[in-house]
Amino acid sequence: MRTVHVRATSKEYDVLIGKDAVKELGSEAKKLCPGALKVLIVSETNVASLYLEKVESQLKEAGFETHSYVFEAGEKSKNINEIAGMWNKMAEAGFTRTDFVAGLGGGVTTDMAGFAAATFLRGIKVIQIPTSLLAMVDASVGGKTGIDIPMGKNQVGAFWQPSVVIEDVSFLKTLPDEVFTEGMGEVTKHAFIMDTELLEKLEKCAGNIREDEDVLEEIVAMNVADKASVVSEDENDNGRRQTLNFGHTVGHVIERDSGFTKPHGICVAKGMGIIIDACVREGSLKAEDAKRMKDLLKLYGLPSDDEITPEEIIAGAMNDKKKRGNTISVILVNKIGNAEIRKMTKEEFLKFLSV
Numbered sequence: 001m002r003t004v005h006v007r008a009t010s011k012e013y014d015v016l017i018g019k020d021a022v023k024e025l026g027s028e029a030k031k032l033c034p035g036a037l038k039v040l041i042v043s044e045t046n047v048a049s050l051y052l053e054k055v056e057s058q059l060k061e062a063g064f065e066t067h068s069y070v071f072e073a074g075e076k077s078k079n080i081n082e083i084a085g086m087w088n089k090m091a092e093a094g095f096t097r098t099d100f101v102a103g104l105g106g107g108v109t110t111d112m113a114g115f116a117a118a119t120f121l122r123g124i125k126v127i128q129i130p131t132s133l134l135a136m137v138d139a140s141v142g143g144k145t146g147i148d149i150p151m152g153k154n155q156v157g158a159f160w161q162p163s164v165v166i167e168d169v170s171f172l173k174t175l176p177d178e179v180f181t182e183g184m185g186e187v188t189k190h191a192f193i194m195d196t197e198l199l200e201k202l203e204k205c206a207g208n209i210r211e212d213e214d215v216l217e218e219i220v221a222m223n224v225a226d227k228a229s230v231v232s233e234d235e236n237d238n239g240r241r242q243t244l245n246f247g248h249t250v251g252h253v254i255e256r257d258s259g260f261t262k263p264h265g266i267c268v269a270k271g272m273g274i275i276i277d278a279c280v281r282e283g284s285l286k287a288e289d290a291k292r293m294k295d296l297l298k299l300y301g302l303p304s305d306d307e308i309t310p311e312e313i314i315a316g317a318m319n320d321k322k323k324r325g326n327t328i329s330v331i332l333v334n335k336i337g338n339a340e341i342r343k344m345t346k347e348e349f350l351k352f353l354s355v
């Protein structure tokens, strides 16, 4: 078992990572939610059929009255109706401000469980139990919670830090291969922007980190530590946290243009590849570093290019919610393990992509 401590300004908490980490759930909940009598376990159809009973029994044994809210798996469910369903369930069961929510699932679930907790009775505690690679290394750590609206993804939400995050890497055994690969988009991103040790480790594992749970635990923990260090420095996304958007400015455009049929992690990998190539062309990144990064993406089954044109990227990127004023903050990697935030105007970004 490994523990990573997150020091956000609004709250400090642990992320517990390991095989059978779920066994810590009951005692952690008792310790961190004193006075709580009830818990709402938020989950979705795929994950609930595999792990809801296990989680429920841990919480029951610890003396809590358990309730569950299970929604249909998938991004389509990430909407206000499901959140209202969670609020109603808690209100009907007589939840008070000392009771809490547990989010059991991938990023869709942890984002929604966190948002329901942030808003019910003006905020109750949440414990996150992520079950996908992406949710473990990214979504469940850092306190961003929310839902989608028809005009865009993650447009409504709140910063709401969890009380503890329990990451049981054994849960990843049942994760479909393509969903695991998608999560590797964010894992490789962490390696590129800030963690050469992680990059070396991933290279050594030769494209397969699923075989050995000890290795998987170590890699997940390295990623959580990376995300935690960025979040601890810049909880509200005004400075260094923006480096986590590497590959995302372009990736989001590819994702949106596909009508969200192309998976997020795949689009991010493509976005990283496009920026890496542009950095080499403008001379800010060595060709050998670029090759090493693109080779790693390939090793883990991720693409590094796309047929999207610079003009299409600009058109899409200028509508992005990450845009501030007339400039856009583009994240570049000028050396493996080192990211740069560069503000560009529309013209500068077009030139950067086209040269």
Ligand SMILES: NC(=O)c1ccc[n+]([C@@H]2O[C@H](COP(=O)([O-])OP(=O)(O)OC[C@H]3O[C@@H](n4cnc5c(N)ncnc54)[C@H](O)[C@@H]3O)[C@@H](O)[C@H]2O)c1
Residues within 6 Å of the ligand: 044, 046, 047, 050, 073, 074, 075, 078, 105, 106, 107, 108, 109, 111, 131, 132, 133, 134, 135, 138, 139, 140, 141, 142, 143, 144, 145, 153, 154, 171, 172, 173, 174, 175, 176, 179, 182
């Ligand atoms: N809050 C943040 O900082 C943050 C960061 C990145 C992404 N996100 C959000 O995360 C979401 C994407 O997360 P995701 O990729 O985990 O999506 P997801 O929650 O839809 O899970 C992906 C798929 O894997 C299945 N699954 C999850 N765990 C499983 C397991 N252990 N065994 C079998 N199947 C399992 C799910 O049922 C689903 O079909 C998006 O909504 C995105 O906006 C949030």
Ligand SMILES: [Zn+2]
Residues within 6 Å of the ligand: 186, 248, 264, 268
């Ligand atoms: Zn992402």
